[in-house]
Each structure stands twice: as structure tokens, then as C-alpha cells.
Amino acid sequence: MRRREHCGVVGAYSFDGQNVSPIIIKASRGLQHRGQESWGIAVGNKLHKALGLVTDTCIEVHDAPTKMRGNLGIGHVRYSTKGKTTLDNAHPLEIKASNRFFIAHNGTIANTEELAKRIAEKGYSPNRNATDTELMGLRLSQIYERKREWFEAFGLLDEELNGAYSIVILTELGELIAARDRRGFRPLCLGQHKDSNSYVVVSESCALDYIKADFIRDVNPGEIIKIDREGLESHRFSEEERHAHCPFEYTYFSHPSSNIEGKNVYLSRKNIGRELAKKYAGTMKGDIIIPIPDSARPGALGLSEASGIKLEEGLMKDRYRRKGSLRSFIEPEKREAIVREMIPIKSAIEGREVVVIDDSIVRGTTSREVVKRLKHASAKKIQWYVIFPPIIYPCYMGIDFPTQEELAVPKICGNCTELGEINNGVAKYLDVTYLGYNDVEGLSRGIGLRKDELCLACTTGNYSCLRQRPRFKTREEMKS
Secondary structure: OEOOOOEEEEEEEEOOOOOOHHHHHHHHHHOHHHOOOEEEEEEOOEEEEEEOOHHHHOOOOOOHHHHOOOOEEEEEEEOOOOOOOOHHHOOOEEEOOOOOEEEEEEEEEOOHHHHHHHHHHOOOOOOOOOEHHHHHHHHHHHHHHHHOOHHHHHHHHHHHOOEEEEEEEEEOOOOEEEEEOOOOOOOOEEEEEHHHOEEEEEOOHHHHHHOOOEEEEEOOOOEEEEEEOOEEEEEEOOOOOOOOEOHHHHHHHOOOOOEEOOEEHHHHHHHHHHHHHHHOOOOOOOOEEEEOOOOOHHHHHHHHHHHOOEEOOOEEEOOOOOOOOOOOOOOHHHHHHHHHOEEEOHHHHOOOEEEEEEOOOOOOHHHHHHHHHHHHOOOOEEEEEEOOOOOOOOOOOOOOOOOHHHOHHHHHHOOOOOHHHHHHHHHHHHOOOEEEEOOHHHHHHHHOOOHHHEOOHHHHOOOOOOOOOOOOOOHHHHHO
16 A cells, blocks of 8 residues: 655635635645645535646646636645656545545555455455555545444544544535544644635645635644534544644744644744754854755754854755755655755855754755765865754654665664764764754754654654554555
């Protein structure tokens, strides 16, 4: 079974009967940083999907979305590294079962094999290449057919799922459904668009700002919301005390303007930079601080303010050669090309001791290339500091590093988990004077959430936030 990827979801319902297609398209643009591979929109009983960016493929190029009219609908932006980029993999997906509906999903369901068996036991054999989203939708349809009530059906479905999901569903009965898993791995929030008298559900609050909608609240972990002509109804199918919000949302994926669980992403990144400055006050030395654009900029600012070292923009991206977001983690197949389009500013770097701040080191390929470019620009010395702690274990909750074999730290340092040894090993691999990773305590303090409110499985190996520990797989197994 193919795994899901990191994406963005949108749902809208207008009580005035206004067409929500423009709202969904614009909100999807506001979530473009969450996925640049494909996008889609379902309104009423119609579906439109396209490859590339929303801004590349929407109203100006294809008029199909403008012909889709309805007072409720859902949208999705997607990125992936597994399989080919095809419209079949784009969302929303149409679930063609006894209860036809459209579904869009952000997250990963780890127990797809078990889920497929349950579906088959009930008389339906899913395609062997079915995604976890499709399997989740098929199983939900089976349960709903028996119960005929969304809240109860979703509570029963959740008992069978092991993983992360924030989803929106458009039903054939004219209902908009939104749900978030019991741990709250992926963000999801509710807003109101007053001009169209609409409720809007989006992955991040930045999309509400983009469409000039008001933020109401986060969708709670373990909550399902149903919106229909009778209004909005909410139900909690789980009230877990232990939440597990993904810290990668705060350090990399989410837009700096977004607020998640009451914490502003921009301020969290700045605070994490300050925590790094405190942790490495005795070793951090340099003439300038340079962020790896773009996610590390707020952290670099916090680091500069706390350390007193001047902040410089020593690396710039060539934004004229490539449209849209240039994100070396979210587009892994294009990493090397993206780094080649990162231009060092020699006048800022030459002859200086440079302190680089990076949001994370996942596979290490881009970091190593950036070091070469800084040295080519005549940097005197290079220190490297990392906002996110060492990533040692794979993620099965929606971030695309699903195998341990591809991660930099295990490849370089083996089974070592001691921070000092990891710092030394990765510094040698990158060929820098010194390297300093953050730790989970500094990450937690910077974000402003307790450690027991975060999922730290990728750095600690503790998967207790899942119902069962997933079996580690190779990338070949993941692709099959």
C-alpha cells in the first residue's frame, strides 16, 4: 500500500447559497507551501484535479473550476516523493461505494495492511495500490452503511486507525465533514468567511487570513465537525489527555503567520533560535549569522538577538528560474537543483567566520552542498546550528522520511544517540568547524508546548503516541 504525504486541506460551506469555488481555490493558494505537486477541488458532485501549483493551473489556465458551482466543497494541495506524479494520486479522492463521497487527507495511516484486510472481510477487495486515504474512505463507508450516522461511524473508524489524519469530506447528502485524529498530529482549524456567510475549515490559519476570514478555533484532537443546512454540529470521539502535535509544523512546514494550538509559528521559530544561543553560548563564535532560506530566517533572527552576532542574508534563492516555493525538503527529487539555484553573496561571506542556522537536517544532501558553496565564496570558518534535534527514526505520522536508511544521523553515526557524538560526527560529514543540534528540551521551550504535548518519535524513537509501534521498512518496501 502506498503511504500518504504531507498536504493541505480546505472545506467551505455557505449558508447563503453562494458559490464557494473561489473561496476554496484561494484558500488552497494560501496553503501552497504545504504541497506543490498537485491540487484539486470538489464542489457539489463535480471534481477537478490538476498537476502543479494552484497559481499555475487554476482560473487563468483552466476554466473547469469556474464552472463548478455549489455552496459547499473541499480542496487539497499535495506533495509526494513516492510513485509518479499523476492525477490519480491527486486529491480529493472520490470514494465510490454504497455511500459516495469525496475525501481529502493530510497525514499518514500506518496500519494500511490491517485496514485492507478489514475491508476485504466485509466483502470488498481494495486495489493493491490503494492509498491509505482510499482505504480509510472505504472502511468509513462500510461502517456508515451499517450505522447511518457520521459521528458514531467515525468513532468506530478511529478505533481501527493507527496514525495521523486531518481530513475533510464532502457527502452526497450535502454535508461537510471535518475531523482530526485523537492525538492532533496534523493541524486543522475552523474559521468564518462573513462575506459569503460561510464556515471554512483549513489546515492552517494563514489560509483564513489569505481569504480574509476570521479564525474561530482549532479543531480539537479527537473531534469531528459536521456542517449542513441545519448549522454546525461538533462531537468528540476521543478525549485523550496525551496530545502529540508535530514539532515539524512549527519549525518547517507551517507558514510563519499561522497559529497552531495558540502558538504563533514565527514567534516559536524565533524563540527556538534564542534557545540555541543559550545552549551553545560557550562555543558559538562568528562574524555573521546566515539562515538557510526560507524556514530558518525567524530562528536566525532569534539567534542573532540573543547572541549579539550580526544577521546577514548570505544565501539567496534564484526566484526567477523556478515558479512557486523553493523548498528542498518538500520537493526531494529536486533538492540538488534547488541548491544549485541558491546563490551565495560573496561580499557578505568572504573572509568571515560564518554561523549558519538550518531548520533541520534530514538526509544531509542539501546541507553538504551549501557548505561547498559557502567555501567557494571564501568563508573563513563555518559553524552550523540546527533548530530541530537530530532526526534518528522514521516518521509514520505524515512527514516524508519514512525509512531509517535515508536519514543522515543513522547513516553517519550508526546507533549513537548521544548529542555530543552526533554533533561531532555530522560536523565531520558536512566538513564544518563545529555543529550544534538543538535538543528536545530547547525545542519544547521554544515552541511553548510541553514535551508531552509534542510527538518526538523521530528524535527519541518513542512511538507510544501511536496505538502500536510500526514496523520499520525500506524505501523499496514503501514503494511496493
